[in-house]
Amino acid sequence: MKSSITADILERSSFDEIIDVRTPAEYAEDHIPGAINCPVLSNEERVIVGTMYKQASPFDAKKVGAALIAKKIASYIETEFKDKSKNWNPLIYCWRGGKRSGSMTHILRQIGWNAQILDGGYKSYRKEVVTKLNTLPQQFNYMVITGQTGSAKSRVLEKLNQLGAQVLDLEQLAIHKGSVLGNIPNIPQPSQKMFETKLIQALEKFDANKIVFVEAESRKIGSLHVPDVLLETMRKSPCIKIEASIEARVEFLISDYDYFIQDPQHLISTIDYLKDLHSKETLARWKSLAQEGQWPTLVSELLEQHYDALYRRSQNSNYVNYETATSFNTADLSAKGIDILAKQILMGPHHV
Template sequence: MKSSLAANITDRHQFDMVIDVRSPDEFAEDHIPGAVNYPVLSNEERILVGTMYKQESPFEAKKIGAALIAKRIAHYIEHNFIDKPKNWNPLIYCWRGGKRSGSMTHILRQIGWNAQILDGGYKSYRREVVSKLNSLPKEFKYMVVTGQTGSAKSRILEHLHHLGAQVLDLETIAVHKGSVLGNIPNSPQPSQKMFETQLVLALESFNTSKVVFVEAESRKIGTLHVPDLLLDQMRSSPCIKINATMDARVNYLIDDYAYFIKQPDDLIRTIDFLKELHSKEKLEHWKTLAKESQWPLLVQELLEQHYDALYRRSQNSNYVNYEKATNYNTADLSAKGIDILAKQILMDHHHA
């Protein structure tokens, strides 16, 4: 039976602050949007107490855990909560709504604050995310932006967003450019759970009466999986196709992947990811072009000999309306050229 001091996940917006008392590692993997992390156990302490609980004695583990948690809560009261008014009402959660959140909730209530515990903890929030991903994607009409690698699809989406269109930018959420060379240096991808949290947040911000522009993606963006229902909806939706000239695509990619030009060693290592699809001789040839900074030739060869063939196979087989797509031809993928394209697309399709 739920305690009278416990709140449902749907009530979380009624609180002044949502406090996540899990360890920093748990918080980094995923958390309720807007939550603040005040861990009552560090990453190392959580492992220590958990190991002791399983391998030695639950009683001894609880004593050690209680002492560590009490010290940490005292620190937060003294340094973080001391200025909070009497009517402050925080919502507190841990993994399942157990001892960690219960301890902080109890102490804050003893002071006089109306602290409440989240019934079911983070797990109840995670269930809500999974449930929404199995229903929300069906509520929207999508317009899928297709085009060969280097057609500036992501930049066009960015411009559409600035023009007021509804845009679901999966690659930005995934911190990845979608292709085998799409890792962004020094920018790790989020966890799958965090990716899904951000997807739900984006979908919930949209108006169901307006079209949502989204880039054609495969099932995986880097290491992350696009949820099945969302991918199914995208694949059955109308498409538009960006047809850019080879020169325009090469110039765009040299600009878009400028970090590889600054750090060619990163690109040389990444070329090895293609070893399942190309001969060792071809990979060595591409690495040599990178070492010699022959960027236009390298980019053109990668497009002609790798990306374009992959693209033709994936779009034709996965996006049922690809052949009926409205075509947008361009020889200019500069900022000005992209702006012109985005305005034309929005004019043609914002009521789709």
């Protein structure tokens, strides 16, 4: 039976603040949206205490852990919580709703604050996310934007969003451009769990009576997996197709991947990802073109010899409505051209 000082995950919105007392590493991997991180053990301290618990003495580990946790809680009372009013009621959680959150909750309640522990801790939140991933994606009607690499699909989504349409931008959530060369330098992708948290946040904002525009994706975006139920629903959904000229696509990609031009060496090393698909001679040529800054030639060859064939096979086999998709033709993928394209899409036969 749930005690009077614990709260269910569904009650979290009724609290003034949600406090995640797990380590910074645990918090960075994923956390309840809106929660602040007040770790009672550092990353290193948790390893030390955990190792002592398993390999030496659970009793000694608890003593060491309790001393460290007490010091941290004291510091938060003197800083983070110093100006909180008497009526402040925070919800506190750790991994399972155990000793870390229990310790902070006990001390805060002794002061007079109505602190409560999240029943089940982070694991209860994660269970909720997994449940929603299996049900929520099916509640919406999607319009899948397809088109060969360099067709500015992500920029079209961005413009559709600005024009008031409902947009699910999976690549933005994944911090990746989707292709094998799509990693963004110096900006790591989120963890799989954080990606799924952000995905649920995005879906929960949508109106089920309106279309959700989404870009056609493969099963993986960089290192992250698109949840199965969402992907299966997308693949059965109606499609539209952006048909852009090769010249427009080359010009767009050179602009959109400008960081490769700033750092050709990064692109040269990334080209090696294609070693299982192309000959050593082809890869050597592409690296040479990058080294020499011959960007239009390089991008044209990458599109014609690599991306286009892969894309056609992928869309035909995965998106059942790809062949019957309404096409939108363009030779202009400048900002103005993308604006025109997005407005044409909004006024298409699917418009609701």
